[in-house]
Amino acid sequence: MSETAKSDLVTFETREGVAVIMINNPPVNALGADVRAGLHAAVKRAQDDTAVGAIVIGAEGRSFPAGADVREFGKPRATPILSQVCDLIEASQKPVIAAIHGTALGGGFEIALACHYRIAQQGTRLGLPEITLGVLPGGGGTQRVPRITGAGPALELMMTGKPVTAERAQALGLIDQIAERNVDKAAFATARNMIAQGTAPRPTRDRAEGLGDPAAFSDAVEHWRAQAAKRPVPAAAKIVDCVERAMLLPFDNGIAFERAAFDECEPGPEATALRHAFFAERRAAKVPELAGATLREVHKIGVVGAGTMGAGIAISCLDAGFPVTLIERDQEGLDRGVARIKTNYDRSIAKGRIDTATGDARMARLTGTTDMAQLADVDLVIEAVFEDEQVKRDVFAQLDAVMRPGAILATNTSYLDINALAATISRPEDVVGYHFFSPAHIMKLLEVVVGDKTDPNVVATGFALAKKLRKVPVRAGVADGFIGNRVLAAYRLAADFMLEDGASPAQIDAAMRAYGFPVGPYQVLDMAGLDISWARRKRLAATRDPNERYVAIGDLICEQGWFGQKAGRGYYVHDQDNGPIENPEVLDIIAAERARKGITPRMFSREEIQSRCLDAMANEGARLLEEGVALRPSDIDVVKIFGYGFPRHKGGPMMAADQRGLLSVMNGLKERSAEEPRFWAPSPLFNELIKNGRRFSDMNNG
Numbered sequence: 278m279s280e281t282a283k284s285d286l287v288t289f290e291t292r293e294g295v296a297v298i299m300i301n302n303p304p305v306n307a308l309g310a311d312v313r314a315g316l317h318a319a320v321k322r323a324q325d326d327t328a329v330g331a332i333v334i335g336a337e338g339r340s341f342p343a344g345a346d347v348r349e350f351g352k353p354r355a356t357p358i359l360s361q362v363c364d365l366i367e368a369s370q371k372p373v374i375a376a377i378h379g380t381a382l383g384g385g386f387e388i389a390l391a392c393h394y395r396i397a398q399q400g401t402r403l404g405l406p407e408i409t410l411g412v413l414p415g416g417g418g419t420q421r422v423p424r425i426t427g428a429g430p431a432l433e434l435m436m437t438g439k440p441v442t443a444e445r446a447q448a449l450g451l452i453d454q455i456a457e458r459n460v461d462k463a464a465f466a467t468a469r470n471m472i473a474q475g476t477a478p479r480p481t482r483d484r485a486e487g488l489g490d491p492a493a494f495s496d497a498v499e500h501w502r503a504q505a506a507k508r509p510v511p512a513a514a515k516i517v518d519c520v521e522r523a524m525l526l527p528f529d530n531g532i533a534f535e536r537a538a539f540d541e542c543e544p545g546p547e548a549t550a551l552r553h554a555f556f557a558e559r560r561a562a563k564v565p566e567l568a569g570a571t572l573r574e575v576h577k578i579g580v581v582g583a584g585t586m587g588a589g590i591a592i593s594c595l596d597a598g599f600p601v602t603l604i605e606r607d608q609e610g611l612d613r614g615v616a617r618i619k620t621n622y623d624r625s626i627a628k629g630r631i632d633t634a635t636g637d638a639r640m641a642r643l644t645g646t647t648d649m650a651q652l653a654d655v656d657l658v659i660e661a662v663f664e665d666e667q668v669k670r671d672v673f674a675q676l677d678a679v680m681r682p683g684a685i686l687a688t689n690t691s692y693l694d695i696n697a698l699a700a701t702i703s704r705p706e707d708v709v710g711y712h713f714f715s716p717a718h719i720m721k722l723l724e725v726v727v728g729d730k731t732d733p734n735v736v737a738t739g740f741a742l743a744k745k746l747r748k749v750p751v752r753a754g755v756a757d758g759f760i761g762n763r764v765l766a767a768y769r770l771a772a773d774f775m776l777e778d779g780a781s782p783a784q785i786d787a788a789m790r791a792y793g794f795p796v797g798p799y800q801v802l803d804m805a806g807l808d809i810s811w812a813r814r815k816r817l818a819a820t821r822d823p824n825e826r827y828v829a830i831g832d833l834i835c836e837q838g839w840f841g842q843k844a845g846r847g848y849y850v851h852d853q854d855n856g857p858i859e860n861p862e863v864l865d866i867i868a869a870e871r872a873r874k875g876i877t878p879r880m881f882s883r884e885e886i887q888s889r890c891l892d893a894m895a896n897e898g899a900r901l902l903e904e905g906v907a908l909r910p911s912d913i914d915v916v917k918i919f920g921y922g923f924p925r926h927k928g929g930p931m932m933a934a935d936q937r938g939l940l941s942v943m944n945g946l947k948e949r950s951a952e953e954p955r956f957w958a959p960s961p962l963f964n965e966l967i968k969n970g971r972r973f974s975d976m977n978n979g
């Protein structure tokens with residue numbers, strides 16, 4: 278007898294004695310409260326139904342559940358909670374089979390682990406990425422996985438958060454079978470066989486193959502405990518503790534331990550910031566231009582300029598499957614660019630990241646030429662020539678002459694005024710900025726800079742293209758330095774003021790590393806080369822306000838020819854054997870500057886260095902919001918996290934300001950206003966938000 282009962286999110290059907298329970302909560306079948314309730318009710322019903330001999334749990338759409346519903350995190354959780362659903366499934370007296378496809382992540386994988394048998398469709402990826410959200414598996418994952426795999430593989434899954442293939446999961450014992458085609462059918466057939474053969478349930482809680490070697494188990498625990506100590510999120514150490522308990526405690530006590538650990542991490546500042554980063558990334562892709570947009574067709578891409586940036590952009594496009602025409606002024610430069618791209622693929626092949634055929638296919642899609650006319654048939658050109666207004670104007674004039682009507686002209690500028698550039702050609706509506714970050718084929722951030730005349734369809738096409746290039750796009754309006762470099766400039770200036778007032782480069786760098794940046798601001802300058810920003814400062818010198826506090830230390834260093842790492846010297850001395858060490862002569866230059874300006878040096882604590890840099894960044898971010906350059910605070914956070922090394926677990930400068938308290942940030946800014954009023958004066962947005970009891974995060978929706 279067949280019977281179907283539908284709720285919206287979980288469907289229940291019995292066929293030939295098999296209860297087929299399907300989760301149906303698009304887009305990724307996240308396990309929100311209603312899904313959990315529906316699943317709980319369906320499993321209970323199957324158990325109570327005497328006509329049911331076995332149960333299959335599967336999912337409609339593109340994936341088995343990709344996790345708990347992250348939107349519920351940080352709020353009181355409605356029952357049944359995930360671990361209650363898992364316990365009910367595992368306790369079933371009838372065998373339960375998980376039919377898994379897509380990406381079974383987090384809570385989704387934990388549901389599968391609570392089932393008695395797991396069949397995955399080929400191509401499925403399974404993982405426990407909770408640590409990337411600052412939490413730990415809270416549905417029994419920390420107790421069930423090690424019982425099957427031992428501590429080593431279990432901890433690798435949970436500490437890296439990286440999903441594994443179905444084949445790897447099978448090798449670890451986490452999957453029983455891989456279905457080549459339709460996993461739901463395969464699971465149904467298995468369920469029928471189990472009924473016929475009277476197969477008993479196999480609760481994971483009773484499995485012990487992973488516990489068979491206590492010495493190896495505790496070695497792995499100690500190995501990962503040492504790793505966890507270096508991680509900034511408290512969940513890391515908790516995961517290790519939980520997995521250790523899988524060996525030490527009875528299952529139910531282990532589950533209780535896991536729950537307590539989860540509850541401790543979930544409301545913490547790191548988890549809150551990481552959740553923010555997760556949604557901020559996805560929110561950034563939603564821009565007003567997408568509504569009603571007609572995307573322009575992009576099949577073939579041109580890249581003008583085969584230097585480091587151009588080559589990186591070309592690689593990014595080739596990787597995404599586009600044919601690319603790469604243009605350089607002369608053959609020599611072109612050969613160098615093509616060689617750079619070839620070297621990149623050779624390295625990827627040598628490291629086993631791609632196979633030779635893939636590398637060859639990507640190279641075969643590349644056409645190098647010095648003839649601009651070859652761009653006549655491309656749909657989009659990304660110009661990545663030298664950052665100079667006249668040079669870019671010349672290139673744009675040539676592009677205007679050869680490109681087909683409706684093709685897009687994108688400029689990879691970091692600072693230049695796109696409106697001014699667009700005004701020099703006949704089709705300003707086709708001009709957009711794509712600001713890539715170096716190395717362009719690796720860095721995820723892409724600032725999509727929208728000019729006054731840019732056609733909304735061109736903007737929308739930019740966002741669609743970014744997805745294909747696997748970039749994280751953020752919309753920015755035209756401004757000197759757009760979002761990223763504007764905030765960076767404020768960060769550097771705050772640091773430079775401290776340099777002059779008493780701190781050393783090493784001290785400032787150490788403070789910002791302690792905050793969570795991989796490297797400090799002066800290390801970054803040395804790595805990037807000091808001559809680039811020096812050239813820019815020289816260009817801007819004529820228009821600089823003479824009343825502005827100007828820190829000349831960087832210029833004085835450059836005057837010595839110390840352009841950073843590539844010159845062996847910069848803020849640091851770059852000793853090949855010992856790494857960067859403090860440059861004593863730079864300290865002399867700083868001391869002389871202080872003396873020249875009559876500054877008596879003072880001490881800066883680590884906390885003060887951090888708060889000055891963070892306040893300056895948040896203030897500049899607030900100004901970008903006021904000016905409409907950034908759409909929302911979370912976009913600024915995404916730019917800083919993905920392009921500038923801002924620690925993700927702090928959520929970005931605007932989120933960090935929320936967490937530190939806007940009143941305290943504003944008061945800090947006000948206090949410093951006497952030092953340099955224009956720089957430190959708080960943006961009126963602070964007062965506006967505080968007055969209304971709001972925070973930056975309240976500006977994110979919309």
Ligand code: COA
Pocket residue numbers: 304305307343344345346347348380382383384406407410559560
């Ligand atoms: N909870 C709530 N919403 C989720 C979610 C989750 N666990 N996972 C994804 N979503 C939402 C996204 O916010 C997005 O919503 P939007 O369309 O309104 O922006 C939508 O589902 C699609 O996700 P997206 O990431 O854009 O799709 P994708 O195909 O690129 O990636 C996943 C799919 C599942 C791989 C990816 O979303 C992911 O990694 N999710 C988080 C998984 C996770 O950490 N689970 C453990 C939770 S404890």
